[in-house]
Amino acid sequence: MTHDRRTRDEIVEAAHQLFYGHGFGHTSLSDIACTGKLKKGNFFYHFKTKSELLIAVIDSRLARSVALLSQLEMNAASPMQRLMGFVRSQLDDQGEVLQHGCSVGTLCIELARMQSPVLQHAREEFMLHQHWLASQFAEMGHPDQGITLATHLLVRVQGAAIMAQALEDPSIGAREISSIACWLQDLASHPACAPPAHPAA
Amino acid sequence: MTHDRRTRDEIVEAAHQLFYGHGFGHTSLSDIACTGKLKKGNFFYHFKTKSELLIAVIDSRLARSVALLSQLEMNAASPMQRLMGFVRSQLDDQGEVLQHGCSVGTLCIELARMQSPVLQHAREEFMLHQHWLASQFAEMGHPDQGITLATHLLVRVQGAAIMAQALEDPSIGAREISSIACWLQDLASHPACAPPAHPAA
């Protein structure tokens, strides 16, 4: 039972790494088997299909995201600090995002193109981020535009991740961090009712 | 000879559509054969490998991009109008980009994950856009920051395309167009030597 659970988690972790680095479609069960100690034929004791394995991977990512966000809330006092903490966690020079792209974004794109029903589940991580960011913007004094501003922030983070990966230039991440910081500064100094200069509709 | 060329072009066009909509890896030669009149086994008279077909598709896309950019130069008088013309061409509500993502961005991501040598070729379209945009920014009075500003613009466009596709919400494109318009307005009203408020490093 417990042993069951542990090897299952090991499979999920190995799959997470490979799906992230090479994509879902281009990762075979043999690839996953190679990294671990298990043989290929044994996956189907733990998961009925490859898609079910993917769902488990997404669940594990969601749990990580929840942990990250709550850690940001504990470590940063102001909404502005929390927002910048989020941005840095995504676009850190050392992080994987600039190298492999954002795991959520790239997965969603791949699943959308495959017309996979799992897309809906993968999307939940985006929405988790979106609503957390929106609540930070609300606390900053922009309750009505929370979702809009959150989406705009995600647009920038995703765009930076793509361009950094496509052009193999991690400095794009650092530059976008600075740019976002400027934007948030502007936003914070605006009164709540006035339309903010930038991501307004 | 001429007939040769025409069926070849038809294959390239069909492949372009399918690679765009479903990705390179998830499009089989059988899929391409289904849309056209040719049988599968016949591809290899026109292309030695599937990768070679991909290169031909990229070449055709590059030609289209060149045509688009020169058309923008003809139709718009000011750099600002040209920049906005570019942004609209990418994020137009009717366009394919919001539905399928940007063809360049999604292809680069997929090829990077496959560690395909063709990535370098696919990247050329990004660089074409990047340098054209940079020259527009230079003409607007920001010659030193041309590439930086161009990259930032691409970050936003790519990000909007990803988020629109991932969340299946095309309105993200329209909102990002407005946001970029505001940013460019700000930029235009700044003197060349002063650091612009937003995408500065």
Add this chain to the structure above:
DNA sequence: GTCTATACCTCGATAGAC
């Protein structure tokens, strides 16, 4: 629970008739 062996499929690519 983990292994080996294998069924069954689809893919990219080749061979050779026409």
Add this chain to the structure above:
DNA sequence: GTCTATCGAGGTATAGAC
């Protein structure tokens, strides 16, 4: 130049011994 037939590799998934 286009067709049919087919090969070999590699994929997901299953069966059954241990």
